[in-house]
Amino acid sequence: MQTITQRVLSDTVYSKGTAVLTYTIRYPYFTTTCSEAAALSINAFYSTAARKTEEYCRTVLASQASVQAEYAKKDNYPFFGYEFISAYTVTWNSGCMTSLYTDQYTYTGGAHGSTIRTSDTWDFSSGRYLTLADFYPHNPAYREGIFRILDQQVKARETDSPSTYFDDYPALIRSSFKPESFFVTPKGIVIYFQQYDIAPYSTGIPEFLIPFKKSR
Structure with a gap:
């Protein structure tokens, strides 16, 4: 059986005094009675993915937001800060198997944002990713x-x-x-x-x- 705790990476990125991007990245951390080695491997997977996502937010997305803020200031129209939210939902956690999905929502202006979903199902007795x-x-x-x-x-x-x-x-x-x-x-x-x-x-x-x- 797995015990799941939530870890969070969150910040607001500024450019020339303007808040151009806020991001919140939630990801799971597991302890298990099945295989400690499997939990270590799976935790490393999510930790690495979260750090890479944060790097994307602080570089690529923040850069795009900064450029858009400059355009808005130059053309004298409102700038709506970019937003990135990554949140997971656990749908099965029993025995040595856990299944979950992660929705990543990105808002870059306009009428609405967009959401991309990924999902993972794990065997915590072996650390194997189930297909x-x-x-x-x-x-x-x-x-x-x-x-x-x-x-x-x-x-x-x-x-x-x-x-x-x-x-x-x-x-x-x-x-x-x-x-x-x-x-x-x-x-x-x-x-x-x-x-x-x-x-x-x-x-x-x-x-x-x-x-x-x-x-x-």
Whole structure:
């Protein structure tokens, strides 16, 4: 079993006295009764990723924000500071397995920001990163089964709320599908897509639950 504590990197970046960027990066730290070596390896993974994300914020994103602030000052129009938030959600934590997803929200002006999701499922007895195929050990054609379930769910959602998804969603589901885009919950496996992959922005990040009884 894993005990999870939250660690945070957060700051405000200034340029010529103006706050151009605020960022908050939340990431997990694990202790486990399964394998201490596995926890050390997984903790190093998240710590390194958080530091790299912070470096991106303080260099690339802050530089872009500073330039935009200068343009705004020169042209005498309001500047809205950039914002970056990375937050994780644990969806399964039982035995020696933990599954979670991380949403990274970036606002760089305009009507709204954008969110990118990543996810990880770990075996804390070995430190191994679990893949979607690991949940279908005797079904090499598992993707086609998933596609059929997703088609059915989108069709039902479109019946209830028309135009929630793009018209060519069957083709988009297949072309945009990424096997790493999943996480595990007590009810089953959730497949997700990024914003704009298969639906307009208003739909958000589409999620599809595949109950365990249908996941193999």
